[in-house]
Amino acid sequence: MKMLAAYLALLSVPTAFGMFADFNRPSQPHSEPSAVEAAQPTSSDTAQLINLASNLAQQSRYKDAILAITGVANNDPLYTQAHQLQNEWANEILTRAIHKYEQGEVSQAIAILKSIPEGTYAAQPSKELAAYWSKQ
Numbered sequence: 001m002k003m004l005a006a007y008l009a010l011l012s013v014p015t016a017f018g019m020f021a022d023f024n025r026p027s028q029p030h031s032e033p034s035a036v037e038a039a040q041p042t043s044s045d046t047a048q049l050i051n052l053a054s055n056l057a058q059q060s061r062y063k064d065a066i067l068a069i070t071g072v073a074n075n076d077p078l079y080t081q082a083h084q085l086q087n088e089w090a091n092e093i094l095t096r097a098i099h100k101y102e103q104g105e106v107s108q109a110i111a112i113l114k115s116i117p118e119g120t121y122a123a124q125p126s127k128e129l130a131a132y133w134s135k136q
Contacts, residue, residue: 046078053085062089063115070119090120097126106133 049069056065066089072082093116100109110133113126 043077046072046076046082050078050082050085053082057085057089057092062093063117065089066117066120070117086117086119087121090116090122090126094122094126094129097129101129101133106136109133 046069049072053065053068056062056068066086069082069086072079076082093112097109097112100106100112110130113130113133116122116126
């Protein structure tokens with residue numbers, strides 16, 4: 001019986017969202033999104049992130065552009081576009097590193113390669129190139 005009383009006492013404690021747990025009252029529909037739903041980015045949020053990232057890329061800030069849209073969820077309607085842009089910009093970084101290497105600036109080329117973020121198609125080839133160029 002003490003266990004049941006303790007359990008019932010816990011039900012009246014405010015939760016993290018400031019609501020009181022009351023399992024005796026039927027739940028009422030509400031139009032406001034839940035805290036979890038409100039935390040999910042919308043496609044318009046993603047479109048704004050893609051726009052911001054594109055502006056960064058236009059300024060040749062490719063790594064910043066990639067990182068700006070890294071958090072786009074796989075189920076977001078704009079995920080494919082964001083992922084393609086990330087890979088495009090990572091390839092641009094890779095191309096710049098190759099140009100530096102061809103100019104004989106090996107240490108700068110390796111530093112550029114190391115700036116390519118994980119999760120892009122160019123990440124693994126850039127690691128392999130950096131290791132190869134380091135041996136020369």
